[in-house]
Amino acid sequence: MSDSQIRPEIRALPKALLHDHLDGGLRPATIVELAQESGYDALPADDAESLGRWFREAADSGSLERYLETFEHSVAVMQTADQLRRVASECAQDLAADGVVYAEVRYAPEQHLEGGLTLEEVVEAVNAGFREGEQVSGDRIVVRALLTAMRHAAKSTEIAQLAVRYRGEGVAGFDIAGAEAGFPPTRHLDAFEYLQRENAHFTIHAGEAFGLPSIWEAIQWCGAERLGHGVRIVDDIGEFGKPDEKLGLLAAYVRDRRIPLEMCPSSNLQTGAAESIADHPITRLKDLRFRVTVNTDNRLMSGTSMSREMQLLVDEAGWTVDDLRWVTINAMKSAFLPFDERLAIIDDIIKPGY
Ligand SMILES: O=c1[nH]cnc2c1ncn2[C@@H]1O[C@H](CO)[C@@H](O)[C@H]1O
Numbered sequence: 001m002s003d004s005q006i007r008p009e010i011r012a013l014p015k016a017l018l019h020d021h022l023d024g025g026l027r028p029a030t031i032v033e034l035a036q037e038s039g040y041d042a043l044p045a046d047d048a049e050s051l052g053r054w055f056r057e058a059a060d061s062g063s064l065e066r067y068l069e070t071f072e073h074s075v076a077v078m079q080t081a082d083q084l085r086r087v088a089s090e091c092a093q094d095l096a097a098d099g100v101v102y103a104e105v106r107y108a109p110e111q112h113l114e115g116g117l118t119l120e121e122v123v124e125a126v127n128a129g130f131r132e133g134e135q136v137s138g139d140r141i142v143v144r145a146l147l148t149a150m151r152h153a154a155k156s157t158e159i160a161q162l163a164v165r166y167r168g169e170g171v172a173g174f175d176i177a178g179a180e181a182g183f184p185p186t187r188h189l190d191a192f193e194y195l196q197r198e199n200a201h202f203t204i205h206a207g208e209a210f211g212l213p214s215i216w217e218a219i220q221w222c223g224a225e226r227l228g229h230g231v232r233i234v235d236d237i238g239e240f241g242k243p244d245e246k247l248g249l250l251a252a253y254v255r256d257r258r259i260p261l262e263m264c265p266s267s268n269l270q271t272g273a274a275e276s277i278a279d280h281p282i283t284r285l286k287d288l289r290f291r292v293t294v295n296t297d298n299r300l301m302s303g304t305s306m307s308r309e310m311q312l313l314v315d316e317a318g319w320t321v322d323d324l325r326w327v328t329i330n331a332m333k334s335a336f337l338p339f340d341e342r343l344a345i346i347d348d349i350i351k352p353g354y
Pocket residue numbers: 021022023024064068071075106107108111148177178179205208267297298
């Protein structure tokens with residue numbers, strides 16, 4: 001489904017987005033321009049349309065590792081303060097135009113140091129871009145950053161400290177991302193224990209390319225407040241429609257504690273974490289009343305938007321507008337924003353929009 005096929009009534013709905021990667025959401029035309037300006041000559045295509053197609057096709061690999069290789073080209077043009085500010089500003093504008101009223105956008109500061117910026121300069125450039133994008137959009141959107149540490153690297157404590165340093169100044173929390181198999185969350189236990197002592201918020205990518213042990217570690221060892229993806233929690237639920245369709249201890253814990261699942265349907269089709277939108281576990285988890293949220297993950301690699309994800313669920317998995325309202329309120333309740341600010345967005349913007 002292309003962008004022009006999105007129904008206006010879905011586009012108009014207010015949306016809350018918790019899981020979107022800054023380096024996975026650039027406009028193809030911006031990548032082409034930034035590459036030309038900076039002399040980056042390794043782009044796999046040099047016009048915007050072919051480049052957009054290349055990202056979608058190369059990411060459609062069936063493996064998270066191969067999917068992640070495509071980020072080389074977006075990260076390459078996000079190495080100066082001007083580049084970061086522009087990308088962040090356009091991100092906020094694109095989300096606002098799609099009806100997103102609240103977004104947490106994540107990126108890994110450690111991947112943006114090749115042009116000589118410090119970690120602090122990276123965060124400040126992205127923050128400046130988000131503020132600019134909010135303003136250009138007439139303040140119809142609030143954007144907060146989540147700082148990600150790469151799970152194969154060894155910078156998580158430093159990045160966690162950076163998230164605490166900029167807390168309340170545009171940064172709402174912390175995350176780890178990258179290849180999941182072979183890099184369990186407990187590898188970064190020091191960072192998570194530090195964040196807990198600092199009363200700071202964090203989510204963990206878990207249960208996407210690896211199963212229950214990753215989810216279990218993220219929650220029970222590391223103390224994750226939310227799960228990035230978390231789709232594999234269905235491995236702890238009995239077979240659909242069979243008499244033993246019941247929750248295992250971990251799935252029950254996740255549901256009982258209302259742990260938010262940041263689910264990203266289209267992204268999961270590309271990495272092989274799900275077969276189709278119709279069969280994506282998100283619908284079953286919604287029906288079982290887990291705290292499900294709908295997200296984009298990487299708009300560039302999946303050629304998607306919040307409206308597109310919502311419309312796919314309506315068209316291919318039987319979702320109703322009430323379901324969309326429910327997941328939107330779920331997301332807003334689960335945001336890493338102070339309680340009073342979350343409530344104001346729910347009461348003043350989301351509820352009147354449905
Ligand atoms: O779905 C995902 N699973 C795991 N890691 C991801 C996913 N999408 C993006 N990234 C990784 O997060 C970094 C910071 O934004 C990206 O550079 C990419 O390597």
